[in-house]
Amino acid sequence: MTTPTATQRGAPFAWIKRHPLSTYFLLAFALFWGLIPLTTVSPTLPLLLGVFTPMIAAIVVSRLTGGPQAVKRLLRRVLIWRVGIEWVVAAWSIPLCCGLITLLAATWLGVRVAPQFSLLPVGVLFFILAIGEEIGWRGYALPKLLNEYRMSPLLASLLLGVIHAAFHLPLWFAPGLTPPLYSIGSFFASSLCFGLLWTWLYRHTNGSVLIAAMFHGAVNLFGNLFYLGIPSPLLNWLMPAGYALAVLIVILFERGSDNQPVF
Numbered sequence: 001m002t003t004p005t006a007t008q009r010g011a012p013f014a015w016i017k018r019h020p021l022s023t024y025f026l027l028a029f030a031l032f033w034g035l036i037p038l039t040t041v042s043p044t045l046p047l048l049l050g051v052f053t054p055m056i057a058a059i060v061v062s063r064l065t066g067g068p069q070a071v072k073r074l075l076r077r078v079l080i081w082r083v084g085i086e087w088v089v090a091a092w093s094i095p096l097c098c099g100l101i102t103l104l105a106a107t108w109l110g111v112r113v114a115p116q117f118s119l120l121p122v123g124v125l126f127f128i129l130a131i132g133e134e135i136g137w138r139g140y141a142l143p144k145l146l147n148e149y150r151m152s153p154l155l156a157s158l159l160l161g162v163i164h165a166a167f168h169l170p171l172w173f174a175p176g177l178t179p180p181l182y183s184i185g186s187f188f189a190s191s192l193c194f195g196l197l198w199t200w201l202y203r204h205t206n207g208s209v210l211i212a213a214m215f216h217g218a219v220n221l222f223g224n225l226f227y228l229g230i231p232s233p234l235l236n237w238l239m240p241a242g243y244a245l246a247v248l249i250v251i252l253f254e255r256g257s258d259n260q261p262v263f
Contacts, residue, residue: 168187
């Protein structure tokens with residue numbers, strides 16, 4: 001039996017240092033998808049634990065490639081809160097308005113539906129837990145794409161939107177889980193819009209993970225409040241249409257201001 005040389009033992013770490021972002025994505029997916037068998041114990045357990053897998057992956061890869069200081073820099077993004085009240089309002093109001101528009105559009109189209117306030121505790125829980133995902137997506141992945149890979153904000157947003165949507169695929173296929181009300185295609189389309197809006201908020205708030213998590217949490221919160229009861233065929237296009245409208249308004253706002261356009 002041969003003993004691995006030091007070079008062979010260090011090969012995986014060398015690969016991780018050369019490909020930190022790929023390692024992050026692979027680890028985040030593996031951790032979350034690896035939790036899916038826990039649905040046999042509880043359908044909510046993999047979801048509650050899964051929201052922290054992007055954060056865990058980001059911390060692990062940061063530690064392996066940059067040491068403790070890299071982890072500190074990553075987590076410090078959560079503490080960026082002096083960003084201007086207008087960005088806090090934007091993070092809350094965009095998901096709120098999109099949810100209300102979807103609800104009103106469904107009512108106008110003849111569907112009798114009302115806000116599901118009974119689901120407020122669930123929405124609040126996933127509002128809080130959104131920080132676990134955003135430390136990974138906007139705290140680690142987005143800065144890498146923008147600063148190290150030199151991607152344009154548009155390309156980085158769309159790529160991360162697709163990856164974010166693919167990360168959630170087990171929600172539709174895992175045994176023991178109730179699939180979301182909307183289709184996979186609807187979620188992918190919405191995630192592209194989410195990606196653009198997240199990047200817009202990120203670039204205007206000095207990379208604040210706190211604001212990104214606030215937006216993510218508000219999407220979860222108002223989705224639970226406003227979407228239940230809307231038939232899937234209707235929600236499948238109303239949900240992405242609402243967020244596409246928000247992206248359009250942001251683009252028009254940027255072009256009409258003195259700010260450099262984000263996309």
